[in-house]
Amino acid sequence: MTTVLESLNRALHECLAESPQVRLLGEDVLDPYGGAFKVTRGLSGAFPARVLTTPVSEAGIVGLGVGMALRGLRPVVEIMFGDFVLLAADQLVNHAAKLRWMTGDQARVPLVVRTPMGGGRGYGPTHSQSLEKHLLGAPGLRTLAATAAGDPGALLKTAVLLDDDPVLFIEHKLLYGKDLMAGGDEVEKLPVGDRYPAYRLRVAGAPPPSLTLVSYGYPAELALQALKTLAFEHEVFAELFVCTQLAPFDTGLLKESLALTHRLLTIEEGTRSLGWGAEVVAGALEAHGAGLRAGRVAAQDLPIPAAQALEAAVLPAPDSITSAALALAR
Amino acid sequence: MNPCDDPLELYRRMLLIRLFEERALESFSRGLVYGTTHTAIGQEADAVGVVSCTRPGDVIVSNHRGHGHFLAYGGPAEALAAEMMGRATGVCRGRGGSQHLHWEDFYASGILGGTIPLAAGMALAERERSAGAVVVAFLGDGTLGEGVVYESLNLASLWTLPLVLVVENNRYAQTTPIARHLAGSLTGRFAAFGIPVEEAETTDVLEVRRLTQPRLDAARAGEGPQALILHTYRFSAHSKGDDTRDPAEIERYRMADPLPLHAARLAASEVERVQREVQQDLERAFAAALAAAPASPASLTPALGSTP
Numbered sequence: 001m002t003t004v005l006e007s008l009n010r011a012l013h014e015c016l017a018e019s020p021q022v023r024l025l026g027e028d029v030l031d032p033y034g035g036a037f038k039v040t041r042g043l044s045g046a047f048p049a050r051v052l053t054t055p056v057s058e059a060g061i062v063g064l065g066v067g068m069a070l071r072g073l074r075p076v077v078e079i080m081f082g083d084f085v086l087l088a089a090d091q092l093v094n095h096a097a098k099l100r101w102m103t104g105d106q107a108r109v110p111l112v113v114r115t116p117m118g119g120g121r122g123y124g125p126t127h128s129q130s131l132e133k134h135l136l137g138a139p140g141l142r143t144l145a146a147t148a149a150g151d152p153g154a155l156l157k158t159a160v161l162l163d164d165d166p167v168l169f170i171e172h173k174l175l176y177g178k179d180l181m182a183g184g185d186e187v188e189k190l191p192v193g194d195r196y197p198a199y200r201l202r203v204a205g206a207p208p209p210s211l212t213l214v215s216y217g218y219p220a221e222l223a224l225q226a227l228k229t230l231a232f233e234h235e236v237f238a239e240l241f242v243c244t245q246l247a248p249f250d251t252g253l254l255k256e257s258l259a260l261t262h263r264l265l266t267i268e269e270g271t272r273s274l275g276w277g278a279e280v281v282a283g284a285l286e287a288h289g290a291g292l293r294a295g296r297v298a299a300q301d302l303p304i305p306a307a308q309a310l311e312a313a314v315l316p317a318p319d320s321i322t323s324a325a326l327a328l329a330r
Numbered sequence: 331m332n333p334c335d336d337p338l339e340l341y342r343r344m345l346l347i348r349l350f351e352e353r354a355l356e357s358f359s360r361g362l363v364y365g366t367t368h369t370a371i372g373q374e375a376d377a378v379g380v381v382s383c384t385r386p387g388d389v390i391v392s393n394h395r396g397h398g399h400f401l402a403y404g405g406p407a408e409a410l411a412a413e414m415m416g417r418a419t420g421v422c423r424g425r426g427g428s429q430h431l432h433w434e435d436f437y438a439s440g441i442l443g444g445t446i447p448l449a450a451g452m453a454l455a456e457r458e459r460s461a462g463a464v465v466v467a468f469l470g471d472g473t474l475g476e477g478v479v480y481e482s483l484n485l486a487s488l489w490t491l492p493l494v495l496v497v498e499n500n501r502y503a504q505t506t507p508i509a510r511h512l513a514g515s516l517t518g519r520f521a522a523f524g525i526p527v528e529e530a531e532t533t534d535v536l537e538v539r540r541l542t543q544p545r546l547d548a549a550r551a552g553e554g555p556q557a558l559i560l561h562t563y564r565f566s567a568h569s570k571g572d573d574t575r576d577p578a579e580i581e582r583y584r585m586a587d588p589l590p591l592h593a594a595r596l597a598a599s600e601v602e603r604v605q606r607e608v609q610q611d612l613e614r615a616f617a618a619a620l621a622a623a624p625a626s627p628a629s630l631t632p633a634l635g636s637t638p
Contacts, residue, residue, distance in 0.1 A: 055488065060447045060481030067451020070437070071389070072459070075451075090478075094441045095448060101633050103432035104423035108635075139633035165634045248634065 004152050005176040008039050011153030012076065015160045016047045019074060022160060024051045025061050026078030036080045037116055037176055062088035062113055066096045069111040069166070076160055082117035082170065083126050089135065096166035097140035111166045112159050118172040118218055118269055119299075119315050124306035130217075130299070132170050133270040136247040136279070142196075145170040145216040148178040149189065149199040149224075149242040158195055170246070172218035172269070187224070196245040198253055202238075203231040211238035211329050212257045214280055215267035216246055219297075219316055223267045226321035234322075236329045238265075246276055251283035258284060263328050264294040267321055272298035297324050338600055340382060340535050341592050344374040345608045347398040348589060350407055351566065353616055354397070354414060354428075358570055362620065363414050367428040370398035372533075372565035375588035376468075376498050377402040379538025380558070383546050384466060389456065391449040391467040392438035394429045395498075395564075399468055405433045407612060411619035419618075424625030435463075443469070443476025446495075450482045453491035453555075464492045464549045472503025474519065475511060483523040483555070490554035494545050495520070497559040502575070504568045520557040529559035533588040 002010075015022045024043060026035060030053045034041030044051040054061045058079055065075040079085050085092075092113065099107045119128035136143055144159060144167055146152035152171075159167040181189065188204045191197040201224060202209060211230075215223040220242040230236040239257055243249070258264060264284050266277030277296040285292055300314045351369035358367065370377065377398035381390060384403075392399040400410055405421065413420030414428050421433050429440030439445050449467035456463040473479060474497070486493045503511045520527035526548065530541055538560060545556035563583035567573035593601045 052489075055481070055484055057481035057485065059478045060450075060485050063444065063447025063478060063482070064451035064454065064485060067448035067453075068455045069451075070448065071452045071455035073455050090441060090444050091447065095439065095444055097633070099432075100635060101631075102422060102426045102430050103437075104421070104425055105631060105635070106422070106432050107437075142634055 001179040003176065004146055004148050004178050004180065005037070005039060007151065007153035007180060008146065008156055008171065009041060011156045012040065012043055013046065015076070015157055016043065016050060019161055021072065021074040022050065023068060023073055023075045024078070025054050025065060025075060027054055027056055027080050029053050029078060035078060037173065039114070039171070040078060058084045058087035059091055062091040063095065065111045065113065066091055066099070066109055069109045070099065070107055074110045074160060076112045076114060079113060079115035081127050082115040082131055083129050085113070085115050085131060086134065088113070092135060092141060092166070092168065093138045097138045100165065101140050108164045109166045110164045112156070112169055113167070114156070114169040114171060116171045116173045118174060119304045119311055120174045122306060122308055122311060125303040128304040128311070130268070130270040132168065132246065133275045135168055136276055141166055141168060141247070142245065143168045143170065143247040144196055144244055145246055146172070146175060147199065147217060147220055147242050147244060148175055149181045149201065149220060150191070150197065150244060151180065155196060155244055170217060174218045178221065186228070192253055193250070198244060199242040201227065201240040201242065203228060206231055206237040209237050209239040209257065209261050211236065211263040211265065211325055212254060212261045213238050213240040213265050213267060213325065214243065214254065215240065216243045217269065219267045219269045222316060222318045223321055225318040226325060229318065229322050230325055234326060236326060238325060249279060249283060251287045254284055255288055258288040258292060262291045262293065264292060265297065265325055265328055267297045267316060269299055269315060271301045272296060273301050293328055295324050295328050297321050335382070337592070338596055338604060340378055341589070341596060341601065342604045342608060343378045343382070343402055344535060344589055344592065345604060346407065346612070347374045347377060347401050349608055349612050350401060350410070351397060353612055355566065355570065357616070364416055365427050366569050367414065368395040368569050369566045370395050370564065372583065372587070373498055373500060373562050374398055375533045375535040375538050376496065376560045376562055379535040380466060380496050380542045383539055383542040384464070387435065387461055387463045389435045389452050389463060389465040390437070391445050391452070391465060392431070392436065393442065393445065393468055393470065393473070394440045395470065396429065396431055396438035400431050400433070400436060400438065403436045405431070405436060408615035408618050409433070411616050412622050415619050416625050417619055417622040418625045418629065419622040420625065423629060442473040443479045446479050446482040447485070450486045450491055450493055453486065453493040454489065457492050462550055464494060464546055466494045466496060468496050468498060470503070471497065471499040471501065471508050471512060475503065483520065483525060486555040487523040487525050490552065492549040492552070493555040494549050495555065495557045497557065499559055499561045500564045502568070505572065505574045516559055525555050525557050527557040527559065529561065531561040533562060533586045533591060535588060535592050
């Protein structure tokens, strides 16, 4: 079995081995520590000249990455906690994302900024958030999310080695220890799309779905549990799309499913208002809207509290997904 | 790319900047240009003095007040005028406008300070390319208020990057005089990071060159980042007409206008010839820009080049 963490770590090794242009920068990334979440473990030992541990300067190191990318390198910058990515928001939105386009397509910024997001570990209001929603929709910035339903290492390698545009790569902390989903007997998995695929999951042998679930990252794990509960305890058959590309979001992905179900439920860990789910629902209504009913499961519009019971109350859970799905299905 | 060491060519470049900027302002008042602009009238010696010391392959990182740097670098006046006029022939196809320019190894952006870590990253990439290229980044006194500048100074010094920071202290952050926006020492800001720094009160292009060359040489030789602070003055408003400064103060600084200062060293007949030639060049450049097709909405390609 391979965990998400092992998959990402192996991918970074391969990126450094396969392309002399790749550089890795981040805070505390050197061995023996190997990064706060150990995604970079072993890299500085293997590639000492190309793995740079940096000062605590998120804006500085993302900007440094933009400059390196403009001049022919393929930098990967780690932001230790996703909560800190806002310190680099100017670099991402005003520089990385715009430079290619605003120079009349002359410049290229093949930069990947990786960062762990998400709660469920009791880290409190500034170390638990899913802040990607604030950067989704910046023209010129692609946002990807690792999932255990796919191959997160392959996703990261594609972004680092093949994508000539900047990528924000989101890794939910609770995914690191998860085993990659094996093609088991219980759930069927069908990749949809090419470079950054989504994964379409159904309970094996289930009748045609009456509900479309859409999610990404760790909340997709919760949605998968809900998918099974809905099938085995309620005889409500849904299908779950686990997306890897959050932005730009391709609504066409859902066309065939929505034509069948006319029911859409989005599941995310970002706060509910004005978030990713809102965009997915709005896009689906515009494109496939006739008779569509939709709902959203997300974090409450609150900071994430530190106490375990409070945190659990704020974040989405399998039960809340199941209830929302049942309300929509009936 | 660079004007040669010929004093007459240095004059030609400074005059090109002066007359370009004057035409740009005049084009605004005639309604030929849309948007805004920040002219560098009075600061020509900085741009020409510094950039004329660079070598082909060196990278220039400029800011919102970047026309002078661009023209000093050898960027085409016609493509710059066309960019400001929203023409398809603009240097960035009409997308960037006055503040966002990219041509060969020249980059400019309107985000103050946000460009400095980029410049450091470029310097890191250039060092690894081993061609001996140096990155020169221009910033103004106002930009010293941006925090990311200091992150970049730390990184550049820590990693001995071939970066030369040129602070053009024109004594105002838009309308706010330096006494009201900057505490402490200008040179101390660089010294604190172990970055060698020199400063000068000058509008003499030869003096600027004399100060710049050792900074570039040191950065190129692997001695790490270098800083040069040029105390200068802009005779024009911050952008188009927003000038709240005392006219008497402006007149006082006009006494040190870099153009007549340098022209006094040259033969009057040569100066007159260059003046005629630059006027003609700009006449042609602005006419060609004006005659060019406007950038078409059909040229709006997607923001992401590679689709999944």
